[in-house]
Amino acid sequence: EQLVESGGGSVQVGGSLKLSCEASGLGYSGRCMAWFRQAAGKERDLVASVSPEGTAYYVDSVKGRFTISKDNINNVLYLQMDDLKPEHTATSYCAGRRFNEDCGLDVRWYRYWGPGTQVTVSS
Numbered sequence: 001e002q003l004v005e006s007g008g009g010s011v012q013v014g015g016s017l018k019l020s021c022e023a024s025g026l027g028y029s030g031r032c033m034a035w036f037r038q039a040a041g042k043e044r045d046l047v048a049s050v051s052p053e054g055t056a057y058y059v060d061s062v063k064g065r066f067t068i069s070k071d072n073i074n075n076v077l078y079l080q081m082d083d084l085k086p087e088h089t090a091t092s093y094c095a096g097r098r099f100n101e102d103c104g105l106d107v108r109w110y111r112y113w114g115p116g117t118q119v120t121v122s123s
Contacts, residue, residue: 006022022075031052049104051103085121
């Protein structure tokens with residue numbers, strides 16, 4: 001059971017990135033999947049999640065700017081990030097809960113984690 005993120009990189013203010021998270025040995029159908037981010041010296045915080053039923057949730061700071069989606073057939077989670085700002089600079093992590101558990105804000109609820117991918121936004 002493994003998650004691996006990709007798609008991070010360096011962009012200028014206003015740019016876009018699309019993150020992907022591929023799973024091996026872990027199905028996405030019926031599972032809450034989420035994206036977290038952790039800036040240097042800060043705690044790891046939820047950015048967006050998609051419930052087992054497919055309902056998306058976004059923290060207020062990314063509403064209208066980020067889009068989360070989940071491909072249950074190929075077990076890939078995406079995060080489309082548009083209009084990026086320097087405050088979005090962070091390591092982004094893909095996370096998953098156990099089968100059929102609801103999503104939530106607490107990092108301790110998530111059993112499965114990827115190693116992270118760096119997102120850097122420069123002005």
